[in-house]
Amino acid sequence: MKNPFSGAVAIIQFPGVNCEYETASAVRSIGLMAEIFRWNEDPALLDECTGIILPGGFSYQDRIRAGVVAAKDRIMDKVSDLAEKGRPVLGICNGAQVLVESGLIPGIHWEKVDLALAPNVMSDREGYYCNWVHLRREKSHCLWTGRYLEGEVIPIPIAHAEGRFVTEDASVLREMKDNAQIALRYCDAAGTIVESFPVNPNGSVENIAGVSNRAGNVLAMMPHPERATWLRQVPEDLGDRWAKKRCDAIGRAERMEDEGPGRNFFAALRKGNGA
């Protein structure tokens, strides 16, 4: 029987995730195959996949701590093994929390937990925060951001309560910078790094929104690129070139299906693209 994941991007479906189908649609939008992989299927089926995405949601209902129970799952043995061999792995939101709790990110010491995605710290509220924000693509050798220009500003939605990148180990932060692992930072619409809320929506150290491993094939990012894959998903009031394109497309349904600002994260998986 043919392995359904052969040549496809595997979207890992832990119990409680809720973005797996839209993530698969985003992958398919660039002409690649995507299949949902249930967490308790045979891990060996992943051997022939072309990439792995851990989607957003609430794996195991965020019990104990977001991402930690999934990080201990047997399937993560296989994800860790393939990631170490260079297979592209992307964690989005809850998927990022799983990658951090499993020590694949930052991966300076493989499988050692060197970071946390802690509860948001915001000036006038606490808990869950959902909005469109801006990212700046930093100088990095991350495969997943390779289709964006260095310094490019990317509007994108976030939706989380625990997205504050933090580490107690100053040497880890220094190594992440030295290795160019900080792939994405929160910025304003002009690309300026502003440390305060709402530009930095969760209090992340150094405005970090996405961190790759040292090799650049694994990326943990809190924002949701699958929710910015089509132009129709872009709000009209963003005040940037994407909003203008969106406004221009009003009344022209076919234009609404054009690419949105997040699609290039997935397009990086096309052969010949990326870093």
Next chain:
Amino acid sequence: MRCTLEDDPTVNTTVDLMVRLKVMDLVTQTAWITFTEKLGFAGTLRGMVHYWYWGMEAEGKDRETIIGEIDRVIRFDGAFTNQNKHRYRLCAGGAAHRGDLDLDKDYPVMDTQGSPPDLNGLVAFDCLVREKRPAREIGFTERLNSRLKGVAVSDLRYGEVWRLILKAPAGDAALEEVERMLVSRSRREGLLLNPHYQRYKIMTVRSFGDPWLPSPSARMEG
């Protein structure tokens, strides 16, 4: 900001509030399964209990007034307890107490015999986990003070307490085992806290009736 009552003579006391689910505790069930089936503690872990903990400094006319007034508020304020699903125990200065959480009869998760395991041959620890940068305490202090009459609270402290019951050698070896279970240092080690934003304190439990209070054997990390 510390709230004070200025008109009459007052006493100050520390108040501890412990809250536990009286419906099925799925978080603890999940932790149990993760420990025993994924992290290799099946031969060691014998029971678990999970509490939410609130500590605070309170000022009022006397201890009875303080605990009575705080009890009145928390029973009707869903921020701390929901009577449909929680039991709680409120202690003032380690003496007076209110609430329906009876620690003597507070059975651990996965006690299949239906009675608390005898501590003979077992060791038990209460592990307090708190965030290094607490946020929710500020809003809760204001909320509590806005509802209290004749009592003021300050220095609110929130955390979770995991009671771990182990078959393990006593002393430092047991404490090391608890730390290995508690602190997520790698993908294959630790579950209950991430040391990059949380801190912990481990306390030895002498009997199942122990109220949650720091014991001489407590040690603090983070």
